[in-house]
Amino acid sequence: MYQKVLTNLNFVEREKQTEKFWKDEDIFAKSMENRKDGPTYTFYDGPPTANGKPHIGHVLTRVIKDMIPRYRTMKGYMVPRKAGWDTHGLPVELEVERELGLDGKEQIEEYGLDPFISKCKESVWRYKGMWEDFSGTVGFWADMDNPYVTYHDDYIESEWWALKQIWDKGLLYKGFKIVPYCPRCGTPLSSHEVAQGYKDVKERSAVARFKAKGEDAYILAWTTTPWTLPSNVALCVNPDETYAKVKAGDGYNYYMAEALLDTVLGKLKDEEKGTPAYEVLERYTGKELEYKEYEPLFDYAVETCERQHKKAFYITCDKYVTLTDGTGVVHIAPAFGEDDANVGRHYDLPFVQLVNAKGEMTGETPYEGIFCKKADPMILTDLEKKGLLFDAPKFEHSYPHCWRCDTPLIYYARESWFIKMTAVKEDLIRNNNTINWIPESIGKGRFGDWLENIQDWGISRNRYWGTPLNVWECPECGEMHSIGSREELEKMSGNESARTVELHRPYIDEITIKCPKCGGTMKRVPEVIDCWFDSGAMPFAQHHYPFENQDLFHKQFPAQFISEAVDQTRGWFYSLLAESTLLFNKSCFENVIVLGHIQDENGQKMSKSKGNAVDPFEALATYGADAIRWYFYINSAPWLPNRFHGKAVQEGQRKFMGTLWNTYAFFVLYANIDNFDATKYKLEYDKLPVMDKWLLSKLNTLIQEVDEDLANYRIPEAARALDGFVDEMSNWYVRRS
Ligand SMILES: [Zn+2]
Ligand SMILES: [Zn+2]
Incomplete structure (x- = not known):
């Protein structure tokens, strides 16, 4: 007997049961375990920040990020998916400043860096639970139990290794630069930050x-x-x-x-x-x-x-x-x-x-x-x-x-640290040309143009909550030294606490080094680095490479797939390629689906202030994850702006999911009446009536089509093929049989 199914369209309730089953039975972990001897297909998860709530755009990124790895898993690949959290940076500091009623750097220093940093560390996890629930509801499978966290000491030590490599190549330098500068925050802004604030x-x-x-x-x-x-x-x-x-x-x-x-x-x-x-x-x-x-x-x-x-x-x-x-x-x-x-x-x-x-x-x-x-x-x-x-x-x-x-x-002249990206421009362009950009136009156009006009990367920030820049400077003779590991720091400083000290301000700043040139006391420079360097370091830093997991790193580098929204062109897409070019001279990702922004029903940008932003939790509770996932898969090419509104989601839910569900319910009803047990029958193709043959042929074509589409990152095409099949199955096969 088949389990009787209700013909109502209460998908949300049924989804909850599946979600619970996945969780109780640890299905994600099992899906990995089952395939541990299979070929590896690596996905890098761009880290969100957990000090902000997820918005509807994150549903889109999560469902696309889930689709391709899930497909590869179904094809027998072992697909490592380590979730990550982006935790450093000015937004966190500003949040804490607000909470503590502080205004500006002087007041922060008066308050004390130690308690301030502790608050930052707390603050970054404010919405962690919400993100985890959200990911579960959306059906996003990733290893959320062992995520990489950009503020962890091991992660930072890997970045230090990377920065020292760059330093040793002579590509990390201190210069004067006219920077767009916020006098209140006391920090320069990157060009993409400036672009956000014109009035x-x-x-x-x-x-x-x-x-x-x-x-x-x-x-x-x-x-x-x-x-x-x-x-x-x-x-x-x-x-x-x-x-x-x-x-x-x-x-x-x-x-x-x-x-x-x-x-x-x-x-x-x-x-x-x-x-x-x-x-x-x-x-x-x-x-x-x-x-x-x-x-x-x-x-x-x-x-x-x-x-x-x-x-x-x-x-x-x-x-x-x-x-x-x-x-x-x-x-x-x-x-x-x-x-x-x-x-x-x-x-x-x-x-x-x-x-x-x-x-x-x-x-x-x-x-x-x-x-x-x-x-x-x-x-x-x-x-x-x-x-x-x-x-x-x-x-x-x-x-x-x-x-x-x-x-x-x-616009203000500041002493600033730079990575000399202009020196590796040709490498960047060559490595970019190895990437399969979906759509192609972004890799050639927006991203390619950006690389053509590449500027040196201003990586220092005159702030507190970030990866400390690993350069020690002698005030006497100006000698500078870049430290690449705890071990080196201990050796150079003769200070045992280098082995365990937290790699953050103000703790790390207590460790000084004797100047090899003049015997003076070298101190760490005060800057921390751009948090885009943090996220761009995830291919190696998530494994604490090269200090640990060398084999694992090589097995999972480069990634076969990443996917983020189009605003990451100058953000994560760039910092990933920049760092992997500087360190390994190749791209760290092979295929990327670039996602468009989500608009409201009228094609307007969603924003809290306009009041047209959709609450993702409300949407998920109302329509269910499958309906929303389906909408994003079939509605339009992922890189085009997506108009999101309830009517359209429900339309797809009714037309596709409802039809499929009803067809199945219809089958269960009659199968149970007839005591039909599929396991007792073999498919004897020659004896089948023509309608059965037709449907089987359609099904096999569908499988081939969907397989080919997803192997080539064509999600809407795969969805449309499924949609067409369900329609034909219901309107032709079921009705005429
Ligand atoms: Zn400001
Ligand atoms: Zn010196």
């Missing part, structure tokens, strides 16, 4: 009069950041453009780009008196103005320039200067802009940074302690008083803000 703002810009030296004339230069004017050390023109010296309607003589004269000076025309806006006195190419000197607007920077024995306050040339807006003359403050810094390096200009790390004006200026952007109006007023302000037009532009705390970012 349109209206601000006052300044067209300032720079007095030409020994001449009754002024050079007009425009800036959108008046607070950088006290740090001005030069002006810059385009060497190939035409500039003019004019007598203007306001009585002054000006230098500026000829093409912009009307735009800038046009308003000086006096209709009543009949005087023109300006009269051209002379023309120059930009190149002819090079090295022309001017008097500084303020004298705040003069002393710093003299101390550096560097010449300042003259016109420089660079082709980056355009005539699209402004005056065709740009003011140069090398501490506050990438282009400025380049010009500064080229002309060996002095480095003046009259803004501190908190974004406040420094004591060299009369605006000490004032947040730089708030100093704008004061600077404009002071210029006005000196007669050096030509105009302060309002200016609307898109300006980056910190995505975490909403503070306007500033």
